[in-house]
Amino acid sequence: MDFVNSTLEWLSQYIHEYLLFTIYSGVKALVILVPLFIVVAYYTYAERKVIGYMQIRKGPNRVGPKGLLQPFADMFKLMFKEIIVPTNSNKYLFIIAPVITFAPAMAAWAVIPFNDTLVFSDINAGLLYILAMTSVGVYGVIIAGWASNSKYALLGAMRSAAQIVAYEIAMGFALVGVLMVGGSLNLGDIVNKQAGGIGHWFFIPLLPLFFVYLISGVAETNRAPFDVAEGESEIVAGFHVEYSGMTFAVFFLAEYANMILIAMLCSLLFFGGWLSPVPGLLGDSVGWLFGKTAVFMLLFLWFRATFPRYRYDQIMRLGWKVLLPVTIVWLFVEGLAVYFKVGPWFV
Amino acid sequence: MIETVIFYVFAIATVVSATAVVTVRNPVHAALFLVLTFFTSAIIWMSLEAEFLAITLVLVYVGAVMVLFIFVVMMLDINVARLREGFVRYLPLGLLVAAIMLGLMLSVVTSDVFVLEAGSEPAPRAADYSNTKALGGVLYTDYVFAFEIAAVILLVAIIAAISLTMRKRSQTKYQVPSEQIKVRKADRLRIVKMPSEEKS
Numbered sequence: 001m002d003f004v005n006s007t008l009e010w011l012s013q014y015i016h017e018y019l020l021f022t023i024y025s026g027v028k029a030l031v032i033l034v035p036l037f038i039v040v041a042y043y044t045y046a047e048r049k050v051i052g053y054m055q056i057r058k059g060p061n062r063v064g065p066k067g068l069l070q071p072f073a074d075m076f077k078l079m080f081k082e083i084i085v086p087t088n089s090n091k092y093l094f095i096i097a098p099v100i101t102f103a104p105a106m107a108a109w110a111v112i113p114f115n116d117t118l119v120f121s122d123i124n125a126g127l128l129y130i131l132a133m134t135s136v137g138v139y140g141v142i143i144a145g146w147a148s149n150s151k152y153a154l155l156g157a158m159r160s161a162a163q164i165v166a167y168e169i170a171m172g173f174a175l176v177g178v179l180m181v182g183g184s185l186n187l188g189d190i191v192n193k194q195a196g197g198i199g200h201w202f203f204i205p206l207l208p209l210f211f212v213y214l215i216s217g218v219a220e221t222n223r224a225p226f227d228v229a230e231g232e233s234e235i236v237a238g239f240h241v242e243y244s245g246m247t248f249a250v251f252f253l254a255e256y257a258n259m260i261l262i263a264m265l266c267s268l269l270f271f272g273g274w275l276s277p278v279p280g281l282l283g284d285s286v287g288w289l290f291g292k293t294a295v296f297m298l299l300f301l302w303f304r305a306t307f308p309r310y311r312y313d314q315i316m317r318l319g320w321k322v323l324l325p326v327t328i329v330w331l332f333v334e335g336l337a338v339y340f341k342v343g344p345w346f347v
Numbered sequence: 348m349i350e351t352v353i354f355y356v357f358a359i360a361t362v363v364s365a366t367a368v369v370t371v372r373n374p375v376h377a378a379l380f381l382v383l384t385f386f387t388s389a390i391i392w393m394s395l396e397a398e399f400l401a402i403t404l405v406l407v408y409v410g411a412v413m414v415l416f417i418f419v420v421m422m423l424d425i426n427v428a429r430l431r432e433g434f435v436r437y438l439p440l441g442l443l444v445a446a447i448m449l450g451l452m453l454s455v456v457t458s459d460v461f462v463l464e465a466g467s468e469p470a471p472r473a474a475d476y477s478n479t480k481a482l483g484g485v486l487y488t489d490y491v492f493a494f495e496i497a498a499v500i501l502l503v504a505i506i507a508a509i510s511l512t513m514r515k516r517s518q519t520k521y522q523v524p525s526e527q528i529k530v531r532k533a534d535r536l537r538i539v540k541m542p543s544e545e546k547s
Contacts, residue, residue, distance in 0.1 A: 018349060093379075124477045128402045135410025139382065142414065146375060146421050154421070161418045165411060172406075185479055317524055 028120050032109055040256040041071035047301050054305040081245035086149060089242070093147035098243070098250035101140025105254040108133040108261055113188040115274045115286045126187045127175060130265065131168075134220060137254065138164040141222070141229060141239045144251070148242040156238025159312060160229035163219060166319035171216035173327035177209040178202060178269045180334050181345050191273035196344065198277040203270040205337065205345045208330045210270045212323045214299075217262035219319070221255060223300055225307035226315055233309075259300050260293065267292030353394055361387040378417045385409050396472055399479040 012020055045060065045067070052059025060067035085091055111126035113119035123129065138160060145157020181202050182190035194201050203210045219226040230238040240251050267273060267289060274289040276282040310318070338346050364383040371377050385408045392401035486494050 125398050125402050125479055132402045132406040135406055138414060142417055161414050165414055
């Protein structure tokens with residue numbers, strides 16, 4: 001960090017302040033986003049491998065040793081494919097829809113802290129910002145469905161809109177619970193509040209809210225078993241049925257980036273982020289955060305490999321009639337715990 | 348300097364998209380322009396250091412309310428040609444309403460409250476100042492009753508809206524999830540043992 005600061009000071013003699021700030025922010029964003037893209041690429045590979053092994057298959061094993069170059073093969077294939085814009089579709093909205101999904105998925109990473117100091121933007125209302133960004137992403141899905149001028153796509157968009165509205169509320173309420181314990185909207189503060197070993201992590205007092213958050217997170221990212229917006233067996237591919245080549249790849253990228261985001265938020269908000277489970281024995285490090293995130297990322301794949309898809313009305317029922325009441329009841333319980341100062345979380 | 352540039356860029360974007368909301372022909376496009384208007388005004392609020400309100404505007408209006416709006420607008424089979432009928436007929440009334448609204452706005456904007464000299468530019472807050480904390484403190488102490496009453500009024504509005512639209516139609520088939528869950532394998536499935544046939 002000292003090295004970065006001294007370099008910035010040296011540069012500021014030659015470059016205008018605003019320009020320097022822009023360049024510095026751009027570099028910081030790249031430092032976060034480039035590894036993210038690589039993780040997304042290998043997450044798709046891991047998904048196919050893991051699901052393969054779970055179903056007693058081998059998964060991709062032809063491109064490169066053990067299929068390790070498969071993500072690049074897929075990427076180049078998608079890059080060189082033609083982008084087909086359907087006739088009678090709305091061309092501007094059709095092209096802009098993947099961008100609208102992609103941009104918030106990337107923007108949300110701006111406030112994710114990797115340890116005490118390593119964060120792109122350490123803002124006060126970080127958690128609220130993440131909620132806002134993830135809720136904007138649904139517009140890409142809705143616009144894609146509508147602009148495609150295709151019945152399957154429109155059906156997928158409709159389902160997605162209803163699902164997002166239903167699960168967003170449960171998700172928001174689960175996060176209200178985190179705020180009540182954490183006493184802050186800043187993600188770094190929330191993690192630091194969990195200091196003191198595994199017994200101080202928030203998943204213990206907030207176990208029901210953690211499950212609600214995880215389930216809503218899977219639903220928000222349109223992943224199995226809540227992937228009715230895509231629903232291969234019913235509506236072909238749902239909202240992105242008309243998309244090909246790079247436009248499809250951008251949707252794909254956003255979906256996987258969102259999955260990693262939800263996994264990382266689970267570990268930050270409920271499992272102590274970069275904090276070590278036994279502080280006396282092992283030190284805090286960013287490795288803990290990545291390890292915890294990897295576990296939740298594996299959960300996403302595991303869900304997909306093992307659960308059958310929910311029916312549309314069952315999804316609505318689960319969101320409104322099960323998850324939402326659970327969060328409301330638990331907020332009351334938490335209010336009591338705060339009032340009576342139940343330790344070690346509510347002191 | 349940079350704040351001024353940001354303000355003008357997003358202020359112009361807000362005005363243009365707000366104008367587009369009422370001028371574009373396609374209702375879905377109009378709704379999308381409304382989303383853009385909310386978004387750009389959120390950014391203007393952000394530049395006024397009201398970050399909680401700005402993010403909440405995006406979260407509530409863009410993330411939830413407008414999704415429902417677009418959901419409904421996309422489902423409606425709107426005949427664009429019929430929407431534009433009667434423009435001349437309603438023009439006098441429309442002009443009258445517009446004139447009244449313009450007058451009201453002017454009377455507010457030109458009043459003493461909005462004169463530039465009335466309040467000097469507020470000093471920027473320190474970086475650790477939490478807008479959220481300040482708002483929460485005021486809402487739950489000074490204005491707690493007003494806040495609670497507003498919440499109750501909104502709740503009443505929700506219940507009223509639901510009770511107005513909820514009706515059971517006799518010929519619609521409903522699924523009863525509790526009965527679906529109660530079903531056991533033995534109720535529906537009968538396993539028949541068949542002796543395997545001898546090879547002839």
